[in-house]
Amino acid sequence: MTRRVFLDGVDPWVNWSWLSSHVPTVLADLEQHVVLTVIAVIGGLVIALPLGVAAYRWTGLRLPTLGTFGVFYTIPSLALFALLVPYTGISGVTAEIALIGYNVLILLRNVIVGLDEVPNDVLDAADGMGYRPLARLLRVELPLALPAIIAGVRVATVSTIGIVTIAWVIGLGGLGELILQGYIESFHTPLVVGSALCVALALTADLGLAVVKRLAVPWARPA
Amino acid sequence: MNRKLGSRWLLAGVVALAIAATACGSSGTNPSTSKGSITVAGFNFPESSILAEIYAQALEHDGYTVTRKLRLGTREVIGPAIKSGQIDLYPGYAATDLEFYNSGAGEASGDVNATVQKLNTRLQPLGLEALNPSAAVDQNAFAVTKATQQKYNLTKLSDLAPIGNQLVLGAGPECPTRPFCKPGLEKTYGIHFKDFKALDTDGPATRAAFANGTIQVGLVFSSDSDLNKLNLVVLQDDKHLENADNVVPIIRQKVASDEVKNVLNKISATLTTEQLVSLNGQVELNHQDADAVAKAYLQQHNYFS
Amino acid sequence: MDFLHRVFIWLADPAHWHGSDGIPTRLGEHLHLSLEAVAIGALIALPIGITLGHYGRFGNLAISVSNLGRALPSYGILVTAFQILGLGDAPIILALTALAIPPMVTNSYVGLREVNPDLKDAARGMGYRELAQVLRIELPLAVPLIMAGIRTSAVQVVATATLAAAIAGGGLGRYIIDGFAQQDYVKLFAGAVLVGVLALVTEGSLSLVERLLVPRGIRLQKARPASRATAFKTA
Numbered sequence: 001m002t003r004r005v006f007l008d009g010v011d012p013w014v015n016w017s018w019l020s021s022h023v024p025t026v027l028a029d030l031e032q033h034v035v036l037t038v039i040a041v042i043g044g045l046v047i048a049l050p051l052g053v054a055a056y057r058w059t060g061l062r063l064p065t066l067g068t069f070g071v072f073y074t075i076p077s078l079a080l081f082a083l084l085v086p087y088t089g090i091s092g093v094t095a096e097i098a099l100i101g102y103n104v105l106i107l108l109r110n111v112i113v114g115l116d117e118v119p120n121d122v123l124d125a126a127d128g129m130g131y132r133p134l135a136r137l138l139r140v141e142l143p144l145a146l147p148a149i150i151a152g153v154r155v156a157t158v159s160t161i162g163i164v165t166i167a168w169v170i171g172l173g174g175l176g177e178l179i180l181q182g183y184i185e186s187f188h189t190p191l192v193v194g195s196a197l198c199v200a201l202a203l204t205a206d207l208g209l210a211v212v213k214r215l216a217v218p219w220a221r222p223a
Numbered sequence: 224m225n226r227k228l229g230s231r232w233l234l235a236g237v238v239a240l241a242i243a244a245t246a247c248g249s250s251g252t253n254p255s256t257s258k259g260s261i262t263v264a265g266f267n268f269p270e271s272s273i274l275a276e277i278y279a280q281a282l283e284h285d286g287y288t289v290t291r292k293l294r295l296g297t298r299e300v301i302g303p304a305i306k307s308g309q310i311d312l313y314p315g316y317a318a319t320d321l322e323f324y325n326s327g328a329g330e331a332s333g334d335v336n337a338t339v340q341k342l343n344t345r346l347q348p349l350g351l352e353a354l355n356p357s358a359a360v361d362q363n364a365f366a367v368t369k370a371t372q373q374k375y376n377l378t379k380l381s382d383l384a385p386i387g388n389q390l391v392l393g394a395g396p397e398c399p400t401r402p403f404c405k406p407g408l409e410k411t412y413g414i415h416f417k418d419f420k421a422l423d424t425d426g427p428a429t430r431a432a433f434a435n436g437t438i439q440v441g442l443v444f445s446s447d448s449d450l451n452k453l454n455l456v457v458l459q460d461d462k463h464l465e466n467a468d469n470v471v472p473i474i475r476q477k478v479a480s481d482e483v484k485n486v487l488n489k490i491s492a493t494l495t496t497e498q499l500v501s502l503n504g505q506v507e508l509n510h511q512d513a514d515a516v517a518k519a520y521l522q523q524h525n526y527f528s
Numbered sequence: 529m530d531f532l533h534r535v536f537i538w539l540a541d542p543a544h545w546h547g548s549d550g551i552p553t554r555l556g557e558h559l560h561l562s563l564e565a566v567a568i569g570a571l572i573a574l575p576i577g578i579t580l581g582h583y584g585r586f587g588n589l590a591i592s593v594s595n596l597g598r599a600l601p602s603y604g605i606l607v608t609a610f611q612i613l614g615l616g617d618a619p620i621i622l623a624l625t626a627l628a629i630p631p632m633v634t635n636s637y638v639g640l641r642e643v644n645p646d647l648k649d650a651a652r653g654m655g656y657r658e659l660a661q662v663l664r665i666e667l668p669l670a671v672p673l674i675m676a677g678i679r680t681s682a683v684q685v686v687a688t689a690t691l692a693a694a695i696a697g698g699g700l701g702r703y704i705i706d707g708f709a710q711q712d713y714v715k716l717f718a719g720a721v722l723v724g725v726l727a728l729v730t731e732g733s734l735s736l737v738e739r740l741l742v743p744r745g746i747r748l749q750k751a752r753p754a755s756r757a758t759a760f761k762t763a
Contacts, residue, residue, distance in 0.1 A: 015510070018510075018512065021512075021515070022512065071724070073761065074687075074723075074724040074727045074728060075720050075723075075724055076687050076690040076691075076701070076704065076720060076723050076724075076763055077761070077763055078690055078691060078694070078701065078704050078705070078763065079690070079704045079716060079717075079719060079720035079723070080720070082704065082707070082708040082716055083713065083716060083717060083720065085300075085303070085708075086303070086713065089303075089304070089307055089309050090292075090295070090300070090304050090309055091309065102761055106761075155760060158598055158599055158760075159760055159761045159762070161599070161601075162598075162599075162600070162601045162602060162761075162762050162763075163761060163762070163763065165601040165602075165603045165604060166602075166603055166691065166763060168294070168603075169296070169694075169708065170300075171264075171292045171294075171295045171296070175601070176601070176603055176604075177293075177294065179601070179603055179604050179607055180267075180294050181293075181294060182607060182611075183426075183427060183607045183610070183611075183695065184267055184268065184269065184294060184423075184426055184427070185269055185506065185507075185510070186427045186507075186611070187510050188611060191604065191607055191608060191611065192608075194601075194604060195600070195601055195604030195605070195608065198599070198600075198601040198604060199596065199599045199600055199601070202598070202599030203595065203596065203599050206595060206599070296709075297709050299708075299709055299710065299711045300708070303711075395709060396702075396705060396706040396709035396710060397709040397710050399710070400710045400712075418548055420696075421693075421696070421702065421705070421706050421709075422696040423696060427610070427611075428610075428615060428695060428696030429696075431610075431614045431615035431696075432615055432696070434614075435614065435615055435616070437615060
């Protein structure tokens with residue numbers, strides 16, 4: 001089994017001088033990663049929220065929507081990025097079609113479950129107080145579904161951050177480009193830097209969203 | 224104020240901030256002071272990153288705004304990308320590029336000028352152009368470990384013909400479809416391997432596969448600097464399967480202004496195979512970065528003065 | 529539709545069903561990598577999650593470690609494993625195991641925590657000793673969540689194993705990577721279809737196993753709320 005034949009003695013896991021001279025590159029990759037993630041999560045919400053509300057209302061829609069996006073979800077990201085290339089090229093659009101598509105499934109499920117879990121008593125009370133359907137949706141049902149929706153956003157965000165690294169296959173891997181460089185050049189530092197930043201980004205986003213949830217839904221019990 | 228309402232405004236604010244960050248993050252360089260934008264791409268092996276960086280930095284020094292897409296992939300990815308205008312320039316190799324754009328018609332030869340001429344006739348209808356070829360050459364080369372060489376007493380590729388069915392070939396996944404790779408070995412040399420392992424284009428997987436015996440014959444590049452260190456021996460291409468793979472920039476005609484062409488041709492004119500091997504060594508053996516190595520090369524040749 | 533037709537022809541072509549690049553070989557490689565990763569992961573994750581859940585200790589640590597595990601980029605772990613262990617199955621299985629552990633730890637911990645404390649008291653009162661209590665009372669009650677965790681892990685691993693091909697590994701991902709490198713989109717799509725089908729079969733068969741394992745009494749009760757480990761895509 002091959003071991004340290006390929007790892008130079010002079011190659012520590014983090015070469016700090018390389019890092020300090022490559023800060024702009026690393027930051028550019030980080031920026032690309034963040035931008036792709038943010039667009040993917042917001043895009044997912046933009047589609048999943050109305051679709052989820054519709055599927056919650058008209059239960060007949062649940063199977064087709066969850067089914068379609070569910071099938072989409074099973075396609076490995078590597079394959080999906082590659083398959084889209086002949087149509088949308090090696091562009092952000094290709095990456096986002098895949099990323100947003102995956103997020104829609106996660107968010108859709110959570111929107112539906114969140115809305116489903118609103119207690120019937122509350123709905124009755126709202127009706128009794130004179131809320132019309134749209135107002136009830138916006139001011140009662142959605143806010144109460146918010147914990148579940150934000151939980152979905154957390155999962156979608158952390159998941160997206162991981163999958164963006166794979167977009168190196170179309171040259172848009174963000175921090176994944178650093179990992180690719182580490183692999184191709186048998187060089188540890190970009191690999192470690194890329195992976196560590198990815199983890200840090202995911203944990204920060206997760207924590208940040210937990211804080212957002214606490215601020216947005218102070219009445220929710222800790223979950 | 225209703226606390227619930229306040230929390231929702233906070234949520235909206237966070238989302239708006241995120242969108243703003245996205246918009247700000249996408250702002251590029253200042254266009255008014257640059258002569259134009261060029262996107263330079265490289266293949267997914269270190270030598271290509273070095274060459275792409277050399278050309279990119281030269282263009283930047285001349286006042287162009289350069290976007291880099293290094294390690295973009297194989298020619299099968301880069302070819303369609305440049306055809307569709309998503310990249311503008313990449314450092315190609317004359318013979319291999321010719322056989323890519325003519326779908327393996329077998330037009331390449333050992334004469335670099337003839338090869339580049341034929342390449343240009345193929346590129347022109349696609350809106351592309353091959354500039355002046357460099358003297359630096361990097362060809363496909365097939366190597367074996369020193370142990371294998373001694374075991375079968377090998378010096379040239381023809382020696383593999385009788386024993387091919389005992390050996391495993393390792394190369395990038397595109398090898399079975401490239402005329403200078405597996406099909407070429409079969410047609411020109413009559414070598415039929417026991418098996419083919421899809422690894423990478425002369426990358427870490429290929430080298431690891433040599434070391435643990437997964438492959439006996441592997442594709443490497445003639446300008447590699449670390450073959451000796453890895454106990455690998457290149458077999459002589461006695462039937463001249465590989466042709467004039469001189470480094471040549473392939474560029475989109477739309478960005479190929481005379482000035483751009485001058486900058487690039489000037490670089491190509493001074494590049495030699497020896498220098499390429501040396502540059503590769505700095506990256507492969509000393510773990511320096513392609514952009515640093517490229518910069519040092521340009522400075523050494525007084526390009527920035 | 530012509531494209532889909534060609535994919536179907538590719539899948540039906542007998543030439544693609546034997547040899548070292550044939551569907552059975554690649555499927556076998558993929559299953560080997562996935563099964564080993566989930567099995568080893570389960571051997572590590574389940575005892576940890578079950579023990580922590582039973583004693584109710586270090587729960588936050590367990591959840592945090594799991595969160596950390598989720599945050600790991602799968603491609604990064606694969607390349608790291610390759611750089612440490614080189615070429616072969618071992619680094620890939622190592623990396624996939626690391627990814628398989630978090631959902632199983634989380635779910636088994638939560639599954640054990642959610643066992644009704646009254647039941648645990650009753651068991652203790654009836655004279656059950658610690659291990660017996662875990663094995664005969666708590667585990668059967670926690671089976672739905674534990675199985676959900678194993679299922680999530682398994683589907684995740686099957687999908688992520690496609691990445692192994694990017695570091696010269698085998699498995700169904702080879703069709704995807706090779707197809708892309710050779711610009712053979714039919715092979716690429718066929719590979720994606722095979723992985724998708726395998727993921728669905730994995731999900732389905734483990735659901736079946738869960739149904740068989742869940743004690744009949746539990747199954748007859750009102751359906752439990754959605755499992756904690758929501759489907760999480762790593763590749």
